[in-house]
Amino acid sequence: MPSRFLLPVLAITVCMVGAAEFMLAPMLAPLATAFHTSPMQASGLVSAYALSYAAAAPLMGWISDRAGRRGVLLAAMLLFAADSLALTLVPTLDAAMALRILGGLAAAATIPTVFALIADRIPPSRQAGAMGGVMLGMTAGIAAGPAVAGLLAEAWGWRAPFLVIAASCLAAFAAGWFVIPRDVSRAPVNPRPSADEKPAASAYRLLMAKGAWNGSAVAGYVFAGEVLRVRYALDVAAVGIAVSVFGMGLAIGNMLAGYASRRYAREQDLLVIATVVVAASMTLFLTVAIGLPAALGCLLTWGAALGIAAPASTALLAQRAGANKGKVLATSESVNNLSVLVLLPVAASASATYGGTPAAALLGGICLSGAILSATAVRQTV
Known part of the structure; x- marks a missing residue:
């Protein structure tokens, strides 16, 4: 085949x-x-x-x-x-x-x-x-x-x-x-410290940054349905349809990832831009009482930017990881899941204590911090 x-x-x-x-x-x-x-x-x-x-x-x-x-x-x-x-x-x-x-x-x-x-x-x-x-x-x-x-x-x-x-x-x-090809390269059993140390360290900084922006973006998405229901008085069916706009955006972002990568030539620039857009669109949607069409536009943008940022960051992590691609990419998966598991109860507790807007602002701030950390990490190795 x-x-x-x-x-x-x-x-x-x-x-x-x-x-x-x-x-x-x-x-x-x-x-x-x-x-x-x-x-x-x-x-x-x-x-x-x-x-x-x-x-x-x-x-x-x-x-x-x-x-x-x-x-x-x-x-x-x-x-x-x-x-x-x-x-x-x-x-x-x-x-x-x-x-x-x-x-x-x-x-x-x-x-x-x-x-x-x-x-x-x-x-x-x-x-x-x-x-x-x-x-x-x-x-x-x-x-x-x-x-x-x-x-x-x-x-x-x-x-x-x-x-x-x-x-x-x-x-x-x-x-x-x-x-699946049979001649896939394997990492050495006992790799020695070398010039790969700097890229590897950069990879771990990038995956921690990804845990921040990706975890907060996914945690924020969990609250999107309730925001739509309360703010715009939508019924359950309408909320389901509205929330699906995020999934549409995510799919669009995945499809545009290759074009965007070629357009900006370097995943570093693409990742920084996309994560900043994720943070901005998510924070605007969650904290500002904008009209429903504008809110759906934010959801679409939020999903599309996340759909571009995820493959860009994965490609960048793989390039920085050297021979340890599997370990670094797998650790990234763990960090992403753990971030969501931690941030969801934190945001829920903040929402119950201080209200939805402060909780949303917290998630937006964490997302933006992750974007800034990503920018710092990629600049240190170029």
Whole structure:
């Protein structure tokens, strides 16, 4: 199978990861019934997956640097398929949560390995565009996963979405067997300190900055629906439609990432501009009582800028990481997830104590701080 199919196969792979992570949202009630528990307790399936993902990602990235991308990625696809299939057979919630931990391990191995593989195979000038195209697959999974899962569960029962994920992962494995190259470079087992130390240090500063701006942007998005409901008196259906504008923007940003990278020539400039736009549009949306059309424009801009910033930062991290691409990109995934887990309760507490505007301003300030830190980090290495 020609190498031109590599990026589409990787996009399908991360699409399944995105769908599997978010598809439980409409399924908590039928899952609670199936496992004889409450929807609140069934939500532990989401937490088990997310925490396993965040905790295991650095180790999985390190393994991919040493063992090679192909083996890790193919094994992760098989594990994901087996996990999804086994979930349809277990009788208890505890067993299902244990399996979701395995699913988190598979996701932790998949996402950073996919982007490290792109960095291994694609020239630096095209990496942001390639990563944006693959991230579009994840965006599609995140956006469509809950809706498709809800329809499947309604028509054929709660097992149907998991069976579809399992079949899709097996199909991706079969395609990946032919598409993923065998000659992927590996990191040295005992790398010595060298001139790569400066880029590596820059990579870790960049991933901390990404944790700030990406974590605050995602945490702010969680509050977007409530802002729309309260400020504009929208009903539930209207809020759902309005919030989907953010997802549209995210997809547009992913598609424009390659063009934007070529336009600005350097990911450093693109990353700084995009993160500042994220901070400005998010803060304006959350703190200022603008008209609904302007608010939707802010949501669209916020999503599009984030859709450009994410692949640009991933490409830049891969370039700075040297031989440790897998480890650095995996650590970035962990930092992003942990940032969201920390910032959500902090923002919620601030909102309950001081009101929504101060809480929103806090998130905007953290996002802008991350943008400034990104600018500082990239300037130190140019």
